[in-house]
Amino acid sequence: MQPFNQSPPQLGNQYHEDRVLRSYLKRTIPGEMLKALEPEWQELGALSGGELYQMQLADRLNEPVLTQWDAWGNRIDHIEVTPLWQQAEKLAATFGIVAAAYDGHNGRYNRIDQFTRAYLFHPSTDVYTCPLAMTDGAARTLLKAGNQTLIKQAVPHLTSRDPATFWTSGQWMTEATGGSDVGRSETTARFENGTWRLYGRKWFTSATTSQIALTLARPQGNANGGKGLALFYVKLRDENGKLQQIEVARLKDKLGTRKVPTAELYLHGTPAIPVMELANGVRNMVPMLHLTRTWNSVTAVSFMRRGLALARDYAQKRIAFGANLSQKSLHLDTLATLQAEFEAAFMLSFFVVELIGKEEHGELTEEEGHLLRLLTSLNKLITGKQAVATASEVVESFGGAGYVEDTGLPLLLRDSQVLPIWEGTTNVLALDALRAIAKEEGEGLRILKAKTAQIAHTVQHPQLVTLAQNAVTAVNHAEQALMAAMAQGQPVVEAGARRFALTLGRAFELALLLEQAQWSLIHEKDSHFLAAANRFAAANINLIAPVNLTEAAALANDLPLPI
Numbered sequence: 073m074q075p076f077n078q079s080p081p082q083l084g085n086q087y088h089e090d091r092v093l094r095s096y097l098k099r100t101i102p103g104e105m106l107k108a109l110e111p112e113w114q115e116l117g118a119l120s121g122g123e124l125y126q127m128q129l130a131d132r133l134n135e136p137v138l139t140q141w142d143a144w145g146n147r148i149d150h151i152e153v154t155p156l157w158q159q160a161e162k163l164a165a166t167f168g169i170v171a172a173a174y175d176g177h178n179g180r181y182n183r184i185d186q187f188t189r190a191y192l193f194h195p196s197t198d199v200y201t202c203p204l205a206m207t208d209g210a211a212r213t214l215l216k217a218g219n220q221t222l223i224k225q226a227v228p229h230l231t232s233r234d235p236a237t238f239w240t241s242g243q244w245m246t247e248a249t250g251g252s253d254v255g256r257s258e259t260t261a262r263f264e265n266g267t268w269r270l271y272g273r274k275w276f277t278s279a280t281t282s283q284i285a286l287t288l289a290r291p292q293g294n295a296n297g298g299k300g301l302a303l304f305y306v307k308l309r310d311e312n313g314k315l316q317q318i319e320v321a322r323l324k325d326k327l328g329t330r331k332v333p334t335a336e337l338y339l340h341g342t343p344a345i346p347v348m349e350l351a352n353g354v355r356n357m358v359p360m361l362h363l364t365r366t367w368n369s370v371t372a373v374s375f376m377r378r379g380l381a382l383a384r385d386y387a388q389k390r391i392a393f394g395a396n397l398s399q400k401s402l403h404l405d406t407l408a409t410l411q412a413e414f415e416a417a418f419m420l421s422f423f424v425v426e427l428i429g430k431e432e433h434g435e436l437t438e439e440e441g442h443l444l445r446l447l448t449s450l451n452k453l454i455t456g457k458q459a460v461a462t463a464s465e466v467v468e469s470f471g472g473a474g475y476v477e478d479t480g481l482p483l484l485l486r487d488s489q490v491l492p493i494w495e496g497t498t499n500v501l502a503l504d505a506l507r508a509i510a511k512e513e514g515e516g517l518r519i520l521k522a523k524t525a526q527i528a529h530t531v532q533h534p535q536l537v538t539l540a541q542n543a544v545t546a547v548n549h550a551e552q553a554l555m556a557a558m559a560q561g562q563p564v565v566e567a568g569a570r571r572f573a574l575t576l577g578r579a580f581e582l583a584l585l586l587e588q589a590q591w592s593l594i595h596e597k598d599s600h601f602l603a604a605a606n607r608f609a610a611a612n613i614n615l616i617a618p619v620n621l622t623e624a625a626a627l628a629n630d631l632p633l634p635i
């Protein structure tokens with residue numbers, strides 16, 4: 073007798089099957105534009121669920137290889153990426169996954185178009201979106217900086233749709249001294265014979281295969297701290313393709329993102345061009361960080377959606393206790409909670425995308441500007457966390473198969489785990505959110521409150537009205553907790569920052585989900601989003617808890633706490 077073999081999960085067209093994405097796009101993009109854009113999304117959806125997904129599975133054991141020396145003793149430091157990444161690079165250019173934001177003809181909707189592409193592309197490429205995020209960030213930073221020489225030199229390449237001329241960019245900030253506190257960076261810049269040259273070590277540089285990088289270094293004589301750093305443009309290779317005084321010490325041996333060649337680099341006098349002034353480098357890099365954080369969030373929701381698509385399909389096939397898992401009420405309940413979490417995260421992520429699109433086309437109001445500044449941190453931190461939690465449940469939903477490497481499933485969890493770390497950890501971004509509020513005298517928080525209240529006033533369905541009150545109450549509670557903490561001093565404010573940020577983020581996700589739900593009730597006669605909002609609202613929106621510094625210190629350090 074043939075032994076039983078379980079049929080594996082499969083994916084269909086990842087655009088066509090994504091009801092959440094399509095409903096969202098229908099709500100936010102004008103009809104004619106939507107019709108014109110859909111064929112390319114369909115094509116990308118077919119590729120992502122088909123050929124590219126199969127290629128990803130086949131590429132599973134491949135990893136980038138660093139060759140430091142050639143046969144004749146020359147230092148070459150060549151990094152060969154895997155076949156999947158080589159293909160992803162070509163596809164990224166052809167499908168305009170960066171370019172669509174720059175050469176599209178849809179005004180402020182260009183960003184929605186571009187991030188829809190990124191969202192569809194990402195989960196079948198083993199995080200090729202990492203270099204794409206930095207490339208997008210570099211293009212935007214150079215354009216904002218207004219350095220015409222660098223704009224002419226690099227931007228046409230960074231935004232090219234031709235694989236032959238397409239460049240990617242790195243973003244080298246983190247040094248061994250710190251990735252959060254980059255003000256401690258040790259890399260120096262010296263002006264030697266008419267050229268700036270960089271000396272130091274960069275501790276985490278993903279995509280060292282890129283053609284250019286934006287990086288930080290301290291011009292000699294500058295003060296310590298972030299303000300003393302300057303933003304530099306580095307062309308990695310000379311005309312002969314040789315690295316310009318850059319030594320690749322090694323590739324990191326990482327938990328996940330193993331296709332991403334993350335290297336430690338030594339700069340031994342690497343020629344560099346100042347992008348702007350010779351100071352305030354951290355501040356001048358902010359446009360890059362804001363975009364890469366948004367990419368982080370879009371890829372987080374993309375991973376969530378991929379995990380759920382696989383889990384859903386598997387539940388139709390896997391039999392336990394006499395029925396498919398998809399007929400087991402508890403299994404369904406588990407997946408439903410994950411789906412609600414994904415839908416809420418999706419709405420926040422793409423709301424931020426909308427704001428960026430408006431900003432780039434001069435349509436952002438002053439109020440929305442404050443909101444965008446605050447949401448950039450909140451969105452990144454909360455969706456990163458949601459992606460990891462969802463990936464963990466997705467893996468479990470496959471039982472033992474989810475833990476077995478050649479199913480391709482463990483990758484989802486490992487690769488998601490980077491999302492709350494790079495581009496700013498959860499704590500660092502929670503503090504950043506507080507800084508954003510303080511710097512703009514509370515405006516960001518005021519606008520977030522106002523937008524939540526506005527949604528609460530506009531939803532009509534009685535259930536949505538009730539749920540909206542949850543969001544309003546949670547935001548108010550978070551604000552009150554912040555006020556109370558401020559009266560007790562900075563350590564109390566900081567200790568509560570993560571709970572404050574997560575509460576604001578979750579409450580706002582709920583509000584945005586309610587907005588979509590109301591629209592869908594009216595225009596699609598569908599209460600699916602209402603059900604998602606109901607479920608999401610029941611899953612801990614308000615995370616505010618009292619802060620007790622003494623208890624926290626005793627617990628964190630595992631010390632006795634005398635009564």
Ligand SMILES: Cc1cc2nc3c(=O)[nH]c(=O)nc-3n(C[C@H](O)[C@H](O)[C@H](O)COP(=O)(O)OP(=O)(O)OC[C@H]3O[C@@H](n4cnc5c(N)ncnc54)[C@H](O)[C@@H]3O)c2cc1C
Nearest residue numbers: 243244245246250251252276277278494495496497499500
């Ligand atoms: C796979 C991968 C690829 C990467 N690629 C790049 C790259 O291409 N370019 C690049 O520049 N960097 C890159 N990084 C580095 C990444 O951005 C940093 O690791 C990250 O910013 C954290 O910095 P750190 O490692 O120095 O941790 P630390 O800053 O030492 O943080 C350690 C812990 O302390 C917490 N913490 C820090 N400050 C505070 C505070 N004030 N209050 C409370 N808690 C705090 C953090 O939340 C964290 O949990 C990459 C990292 C990874 C994992």
